[in-house]
Amino acid sequence: MEYSHKEWPQPKNFKTQALAGKVMLTVFWNSERVVLADFLEIETTINSESYIETLTALKRTIDRIGIRNEKLLQHDNARPHTSVATRDPIRRLDFQCCRIHRIAQIWLQVISTCSKN
Numbered sequence: 001m002e003y004s005h006k007e008w009p010q011p012k013n014f015k016t017q018a019l020a021g022k023v024m025l026t027v028f029w030n031s032e033r034v035v036l037a038d039f040l041e042i043e044t045t046i047n048s049e050s051y052i053e054t055l056t057a058l059k060r061t062i063d064r065i066g067i068r069n070e071k072l073l074q075h076d077n078a079r080p081h082t083s084v085a086t087r088d089p090i091r092r093l094d095f096q097c098c099r100i101h102r103i104a105q106i107w108l109q110v111i112s113t114c115s116k117n
Contacts (some may be wrong), residue, residue: 001071036061046083059093071095 023027024040036058040046062071073095090097 026054030067035065035067048083051086052089052092055089055093059095073097 010107024044024046026036026038026040026046027034028036028038036054038054038057040050044050071094073090
């Protein structure tokens with residue numbers, strides 16, 4: 001039971017509705033724009049097969065737009081990114097992978113260089 005003073009207004013009961021469910025969005029971008037926004041189907045998980053399909057769609061979009069020299073993927077240690085089944089298609093699609101710790105090292109070098117100047 002909630003405490004309320006008799007002069008306070010009564011709390012309102014809001015109408016509720018069922019949520020549509022969780023939706024997963026994978027976004028790839030470069031310095032100028034969003035290159036690909038891919039929604040994962042409801043009640044589907046990311047596995048190697050779905051990740052390869054997404055990368056294939058990304059490659060088609062990059063070729064269609066005409067982006068060059070921007071094929072660096074930043075991965076974490078999630079299983080679809082590091083599985084053996086995914087490594088070969090990543091190389092075949094001409095992507096390069098950059099691990100998060102490598103990006104941190106690059107930023108540290110940039111920061112230390114800028115602070116010296």
